[in-house]
Amino acid sequence: xxxxxxxxxxxxxxxxxxxxxxxxxxxxxxxxxxxxxxxxxxxxxxxxxxxxxxxxxxxxxxxxxxxxxxxxxxxxxxxxxxxxxxxxxxxxxxxxx
Numbered sequence: 054x055x056x057x058x059x060x061x062x063x064x065x066x067x068x069x070x071x072x073x074x075x076x077x078x079x080x081x082x083x084x085x086x087x088x089x090x091x092x093x094x095x096x097x098x099x100x101x102x103x104x105x106x107x108x109x110x111x112x113x114x115x116x117x118x119x120x121x122x123x124x125x126x127x128x129x130x131x132x133x134x135x136x137x138x139x140x141x142x143x144x145x146x147x148x149x150x
Contacts, residue, residue, distance in 0.1 A: 056136055057141070058096050058139075058140050058141075059076045059079055059082065059141045059143075060081070060082050060084055060140065060141070060142045060143070061075075061084075061144075062085070062087070062123055062144040063084065063085040064144065066147050067145045068145070071143060071145065088121040088123065089118075089123050090109065090121060092140070092142075093105040096140070098134040106120065112130070123142060125144050126144065127141075127142070129141045
């Protein structure tokens with residue numbers, strides 16, 4: 054069984070229709086001021102921040118990310134934790150136009 058959670062990071066760059074545009078009718082969680090570690094603990098993939106850091110480290114190194122940073126734009130991670138969670142994140146970038 055695959056557990057899926059969708060997130061939109063509220064950073065001031067999100068638009069009112071983003072949830073419907075990107076996730077259709079799927080449930081979405083809106084979060085502010087979170088790190089990737091916070092997010093992994095928030096949805097109970099890992100029981101503590103220490104466990105989350107330990108397990109996230111190989112992934113973030115492979116993707117060349119800051120361990121706490123949520124990547125800008127659209128991200129999809131799967132196979133996380135013992136239950137193979139899948140998380141999809143929209144972290145809107147600042148509009149440069």
